[in-house]
Amino acid sequence: MPEREVDLTRVRPYADHLGDGLVQMSFTLPVPYSLAARRAALELASAMGFEEPEVVHYEQLTPGYTYFVMYVRCAATVDFASLQEEGFDIEYLSEDEIETFAAEHVRRPIVVVGASTGSDTHSVGIDAMLNLKGYHGHHGLEGYRAFETYNLGSQVPNAALLAKAIEVGADAILVSQTVTQQNLHVQNLTELVEMVEAEGRRREVILACGGPRVTNELAKELGYDAGFSKGTYPHHLASFIVRELAARAAVPR
Numbered sequence: 001m002p003e004r005e006v007d008l009t010r011v012r013p014y015a016d017h018l019g020d021g022l023v024q025m026s027f028t029l030p031v032p033y034s035l036a037a038r039r040a041a042l043e044l045a046s047a048m049g050f051e052e053p054e055v056v057h058y059e060q061l062t063p064g065y066t067y068f069v070m071y072v073r074c075a076a077t078v079d080f081a082s083l084q085e086e087g088f089d090i091e092y093l094s095e096d097e098i099e100t101f102a103a104e105h106v107r108r109p110i111v112v113v114g115a116s117t118g119s120d121t122h123s124v125g126i127d128a129m130l131n132l133k134g135y136h137g138h139h140g141l142e143g144y145r146a147f148e149t150y151n152l153g154s155q156v157p158n159a160a161l162l163a164k165a166i167e168v169g170a171d172a173i174l175v176s177q178t179v180t181q182q183n184l185h186v187q188n189l190t191e192l193v194e195m196v197e198a199e200g201r202r203r204e205v206i207l208a209c210g211g212p213r214v215t216n217e218l219a220k221e222l223g224y225d226a227g228f229s230k231g232t233y234p235h236h237l238a239s240f241i242v243r244e245l246a247a248r249a250a251v252p253r
């Protein structure tokens, strides 16, 4: 039995009992391991707005750097109820449902071309989405009957990705961006949109991107149809693509 009902308009972290606001956090400070370092961590946690900070563990990482684990209390709350409005959460289709949906609504192979672009060498994200092996026990799009996939790998120039997409008549171009230093991902992602637009193909192709610091909001701001972040599984992407294609087919251009 719950101790009491959760007030979904005022939610805060929970550890020992409902509403206690307890948070465990960890960070490293570039200061030597010392009592002064411990004091600095406590002051920093207070400056972050946390109450009753406690250092439960601290150790030297390497000379001049100290790692901390802290318990703190969070007084702030969040209004979860208002975030549950209709349309906010997406219902994903399962792999089988995607196959059935595609067979009924698209009725032809869906061609997707993907890569990790620019100088970005991180290929695990795009492989997770596209390769048969997939991610956490979920097949990548290559494992679906509905999809014909081309994974170009990493460090692929935008021009090469676009050229392949045109060559194979891609329904969707999929981009992975992991390195975000100096907003490199924004430049790379923007360049691709501009190139697709310059080719006059923006309306006919789905553009989706993903990466640890990509959000759906950022992606849309940059001119993509959707953006996917940490925690994405291939069937999330596939659900989006089949629904988007079906919706586009239903609207005459």
Ligand code: B12
Binding pocket: 114, 119, 120, 121, 122, 123, 124, 125, 126, 128, 129, 135, 174, 175, 176, 177, 178, 179, 180, 181, 208, 209, 210, 211, 212, 213, 228, 229, 230, 231, 232, 233, 237
């Ligand atoms: C493995 C790794 C490498 C490997 C990459 C090997 C490879 N073949 O991919 C190697 C050693 C080559 C490497 C190199 C570098 N790396 Co590195 N690397 C990592 C590491 C440890 C894991 C990344 C990873 O594979 N994650 C697992 C995948 C599954 O997660 P993901 O990419 O987020 O993908 C998920 C979602 O984002 C989403 N998704 C991703 N792409 C797409 C695409 C689409 C279409 C969709 C729908 C979804 C989607 O779905 C995926 C599954 O849920 C991270 C640290 C970390 N723990 O995250 C650093 C990290 C990403 N690397 C980093 C850096 C700085 C580098 C280097 C610049 C280091 C250097 N100074 O040389 C170089 C980059 C070189 C370059 N030119 O790109 C930084 C990036 C910092 C930043 N914000 O820019 C990180 C965060 C490490 C750190 N803390 O500093 N790296």
